[in-house]
Amino acid sequence: MTEKQHVSGSYWLQTAPGGADRPVLEDDLAVDVAVIGAGVAGLSTAWELARAGRSVAVLEAGRVAAGVTGHTTAKVTALHTLIYDKLRRTRGAEGARLYARSQSEAIEHAAGIVAELGVDCDWETRSAYTYVVDPGRADELRAEAAAAKEAGLPASFVTETGLPFPVAGAVRVTGQAQFHPRKYLLALAEDLEARGGRIFEHTTVQGLHEGTPCRVSAGTGATVTARDVVVATHYPVFDRALLFARLSPRRELVVAGRIEGERDPDGMYITPDEGTRSVRTAPLDGDSGDRLLIVTGEHFTPGTGDARERFDRLSAWAGEHFPGVDLTYAWATQDIDPTDTVPMVGPMHPGARHTYVASGFGGWGMSGGMMAGRLLAAQITGEECAWSGLYDPRRLLTAVREAPAFLKTQAEVARHFVGDRLRPTPPVDALPPGEGAVVRVGGERLAVYRDDAGALHAVSARCTHLGCLVGFNAAERAWECPCHGSRFGTDGHVVQGPATKPLEQRDI
Template sequence: MSATTNGASVSVWMDTAEVPSYPPLPGDIDADVCVIGAGLAGLTTAYLLAREGRSVAVIDALGIGAGETGRTTAHLFPPDEWYVFIEDKFGAANARLVADSYARAIDLVESISSQENIDCEFERLDGYLYALPGNGFKDLEKEYHSATRAGVPVELLPGVSGLAFDTGPAVRYPNQAQFHPLKYLAGLARAIERHGGKIYGGTHAHRVRGDRQQQTVSTDHGDIRARAVVLATHTPFNDRVVMHTKQAGYRTYVVGMRVPRGAVPRILLWDTGDPYYYVRLETPDPALDHDILVVGGADHKTGHDDHPEHRYDEIERWTREHFPQVEAVAYRWSGEVMEPSDGLPYLGRNPMDDDNVYLITGDSGNGMTHCTIGAMLVTDLIAGRDNPWKDLYDPSRKPVHGMADFASEQAKVMARYGEWLTGGDVDSVQEIAAGEGAVVRDGLRKIAVYRDAQGGLHAVSAKCTHLGCAVHWNSAERSWDCPCHASRFDIEGNVLHGPAPEPLEKIDLAPDGAPPPRSPRAGTRGRNAR
């Protein structure tokens, strides 16, 4: 199992893979490229660059796959934005570029798995998008025609065969894929080392600064001087505003249930409903008589549901209704999805830096595909090669498409700052049960308090270190989540997910749970010390 994670839940991937751990950065070093983030985006980029002979240093605050890669459902299938909407927003030529990038991403994962002998359960499968009877058949017809114009060899079917329920009309996308993401990362890490790359765990990057000749990444263990820097941290931490007004963080939930071997066809499946669901099979042990049916969905804005456990129940209920073969629940986990304002990821040069800082973010519901596309694109840019997808995925593009949703999203974020004028979740820490957290008001500030199983209190400032929103408790992952820009922190205030660059301020409580007395000077600065 991975040594570190960014939440309390455990995915089937964490439970069935041995992921190598690496020591922290030993001190100041030099490299051609510093990659920040050891998930799929970071390690794929590092591998491609190291394979070309560049010296690469990878750092991660937690460790290999400890972020969102270990929490995905690890499918490689068509864009969840659908080709019909991509064609409508970006034009037919760009829809063809999207289709090309998706196909080449799957090919790359397959090629690397084969060339590096990575046993990651890579498997080509058919994918099916379906609409229940009476729900959106005209949209599926449009999707079929748009995908066809994009060069995707799709097929329009009356339904998906082999299932226990009538799906209604469906579009079949042949030659899609799935894999075990953490087994793949473990193999990538070993391949990076064979090609001369260096990987450092437990190394938190605080700042990136420099010019076109050299960037310096400041960490808690030393500086890395590099000609180029790749921010593969799911969402960038070095930019306080610009990129975070172009995307929003969502929590997504997954239930893994045992199902008899062979009872469900080996396909990828997702629907057009609201809420929507997506389905795949995992075989954790070929010697056993069962598979794990992996079903995801029930998304919500990060920090907008303090007790989201009911979402697991909703997914389980839907699964039992549609797949009566399922047996016991084996896994429940959640992950983070960054939704871009116009539906396409942000891959390429960081608009806020010189030409040698690069981003891979805005993964939407296709993280494994977008991370791989981003790694290919960024590698080309660093190598000085042209890339046909450069303009399409450019992080500096304006959110022309989806402006209404973009404006609405920003208005909702601004409204969240009004929470500093409201009371706490509870009136006193005595009301917080063991294993739970709550925000308590203390004068002009708010304190985020967690009570552990032994009754001990863990208190931190509720003020997110990104742009100052008040964090909310997430009981499913035992974390403090920011409802504005999706930063997440553990019970000690350590950063689990950006864009927050620093941990929450720790606060010492008296034995009775009362906050320490504050000096008159501190009281006059309450607006900045919340």
């Protein structure tokens, strides 16, 4: 990575810092609904419920819209790479239509919210494209375009795009959108509070008691009593239905920089090739007409490989295809993939009566989170929703639809859980400044980081979620769990769940 490419914060966070912190939950509270997580799914759900007259409390371990949602590429589209041909085969034509309808209506609903609240969030209508450069994959794109059109989207197969390089074919869906996610969600949070909703930041939830009513316990010792509870923490912090076995974490990198307005490719693009490449632009402040080019890709399992090399590859690709762009931003995001492609939104487990979950958006959390907010609000208020069954987390595992991906996911978790404990470790003395590694000290594996001044910092290498060993991400200077995606700072504090407790400190 070049010196200018840093990962200290995303463009969205830097251009919408969010003002003063909201309070920490310190006193017991009683509400109709407790929502855990203040990303797009959690805030969308809370806002819909407050508008329906429910009293709502949102509990966020960090800051509003500063986690995964604050690091997204912020495409608001129903075209999710290559999904409709697969859905047509695995869920039938009706399942594909329900998926397209639910995502499209979520986008329309969000556009209505922007207009209703007068939100200045750079909302722009754009066409979305899934493209390939390999002629051998063109028929795959033709099938996807036909399936998406059959599902009800304004889709077509094209061979010309606004990209500055030729493509073998692309699926184009018109009338999609892109926006500044943090500006949108901060406005949603303010309106939620104006409607009587409560938002608590820096409040980690550590316990959930299901009952009538439910009780949510925070790390501060305070308890929220609620009739209904929604777990919208990206990766569920509670697993009452073995959802962990059906979800896998995936990390992706983002680089961005200024581009002249006349070079704007005028669309949102993604290809499944080359470890995924995604391209879009965003408006920049000022009268120059320049825009921010945003390039995403290089997906990988958290805690594995060298993220710096991946940043270099992504930057090189951006420089090759958009020469002269000065890449001044670099950050990373994390996605959760369900084993059967469809997100899990609804009752948490077969016996759940008042607990709900939203997870597994597979990289499409903007439209998915907006959809989840409407779906969960409908279920909690007793309204009918045509696509409840499609997204139901209690859906059964089927050999045809999900078993191969399920087995692959579990094999990967087992490989890390066992194999990482057998891997030889480097000596502590060989660790250079700014680097970290899992080392064996006195029969225990420790996660050891040497800071730029040369001082060593050691914590247990055992993830506090389910016990896998963490790996070091040198580009972001973080410990990451390859099994379920928990992330920790070099001092062991939780950066991202599902872990809720820090890595234990060790002396070295």
